[in-house]
Amino acid sequence: MNPASDLIKKHFSEYYRRKGAEAPKDMEKREFGFGNDKKIDYRHYSFKVEDELKNYLVNNAPLYASFSSAYYEYPSAQPMTKKNILGADLIFEFDAECKHNNLACPECLEKAKRDTIRLIEDFLVPDFGFDKKDISVSFSGSRGYHVYVVNDAVKQLSGEARRQLVDYLQAKNLDVKSIIRRGATLSSKGWSGRLAKAAYEHVKSSDQKKFAEKEDVLKKMSEGNYDLFMGAHSFWDKTLNEQVIHLSSAIDQSVTIDLSRLIRLPSTLHGGSSLLCQYVDNLDKYNPFSDAVVFYNPPMKIKLTKDVSELVLREETFGPFIHGQETSLPEYAALYLICKEAALPA
Numbered sequence: 001m002n003p004a005s006d007l008i009k010k011h012f013s014e015y016y017r018r019k020g021a022e023a024p025k026d027m028e029k030r031e032f033g034f035g036n037d038k039k040i041d042y043r044h045y046s047f048k049v050e051d052e053l054k055n056y057l058v059n060n061a062p063l064y065a066s067f068s069s070a071y072y073e074y075p076s077a078q079p080m081t082k083k084n085i086l087g088a089d090l091i092f093e094f095d096a097e098c099k100h101n102n103l104a105c106p107e108c109l110e111k112a113k114r115d116t117i118r119l120i121e122d123f124l125v126p127d128f129g130f131d132k133k134d135i136s137v138s139f140s141g142s143r144g145y146h147v148y149v150v151n152d153a154v155k156q157l158s159g160e161a162r163r164q165l166v167d168y169l170q171a172k173n174l175d176v177k178s179i180i181r182r183g184a185t186l187s188s189k190g191w192s193g194r195l196a197k198a199a200y201e202h203v204k205s206s207d208q209k210k211f212a213e214k215e216d217v218l219k220k221m222s223e224g225n226y227d228l229f230m231g232a233h234s235f236w237d238k239t240l241n242e243q244v245i246h247l248s249s250a251i252d253q254s255v256t257i258d259l260s261r262l263i264r265l266p267s268t269l270h271g272g273s274s275l276l277c278q279y280v281d282n283l284d285k286y287n288p289f290s291d292a293v294v295f296y297n298p299p300m301k302i303k304l305t306k307d308v309s310e311l312v313l314r315e316e317t318f319g320p321f322i323h324g325q326e327t328s329l330p331e332y333a334a335l336y337l338i339c340k341e342a343a344l345p346a
């Protein structure tokens with residue numbers, strides 16, 4: 001557990017007292033789980049009304065709060081089979097694995113955001129035919145974004161059907177050759193069209209000798225003749241790698257496939273960052289390092305417990321700091337470093 005968890009909980013409790021929390025859709029059918037040490041230390045909770053949830057958060061101030069994508073007849077029943085599942089929202093998770101040694105890495109979160117937008121614009125809407133009004137996105141409060149598809153048809157998808165959606169996004173078992181041979185064109189739907197466009201653009205932007213009769217080749221391609229690309233394995237490998245949705249880790253995929261998973265509850269604070277997990281309306285303009293920062297400005301004294309490179313919160317730059325350094329920072333920046341286990345109250 002975070003050695004400063006008492007201080008964090010005090011601030012979280014005050015936050016929930018002021019702001020409350022938002023009940024998810026059909027709250028009384030959802031299972032809730034909470035954690036201080038791990039993401040989930042306790043689960044099988046349920047709440048009937050928003051105030052009950054708020055009171056729980058004010059009184060217990062858990063560092064992590066999650067809810068089920070599934071709807072249950074008896075959400076607090078144990079074991080899981082006694083809950084009687086009624087359906088589940090379809091969820092996708094994008095987490096940024098930061099390798100930049102940056103405690104507030106805009107680059108990695110920006111990448112997660114681009115992946116999120118690509119999932120929606122390139123797959124969920126055109127290929128799966130989901131309605132944009134049924135799709136929402138939240139910032140997880142830490143390293144990434146969640147995408148939710150909520151409607152009655154999706155609710156009934158089995159775990160196996162969800163696995164097939166994930167396989168499709170990742171182009172698993174996609175037979176490129178037979179797609180091309182069957183005459184994919186620029187206007188084909190789904191992967192056929194995506195592959196056709198990639199090859200077409202490749203020729204169009206190329207000045208290599210083998211495309212000397214470029215106009216001719218492009219014309220053929222637009223008619224669905226991709227003979228030139230039949231054996232171009234490395235080109236297709238590269239194209240697929242660029243275009244699949246990388247739900248890289250097994251954990252990210254299980255969020256989509258495993259109906260019993262709990263996911264971070266929007267409107268709650270993330271104990272590993274002090275940032276707010278929240279629904280995002282305009283993903284393009286969203287900046288988690290400003291928009292999800294909820295604490296205040298009064299100075300708080302901290303002592304660094306590791307070296308920390310420069311970080312930007314609310315468009316203000318802090319640090320770099322060195323291990324052992326004592327400093328005074330606005331509460332929101334101090335809490336961020338404390339939640340990241342990079343500092344302790346001094």
Ligand SMILES: [Zn+2]
Pocket residue numbers: 097098099100101102105107108109
């Ligand atoms: Zn990074």
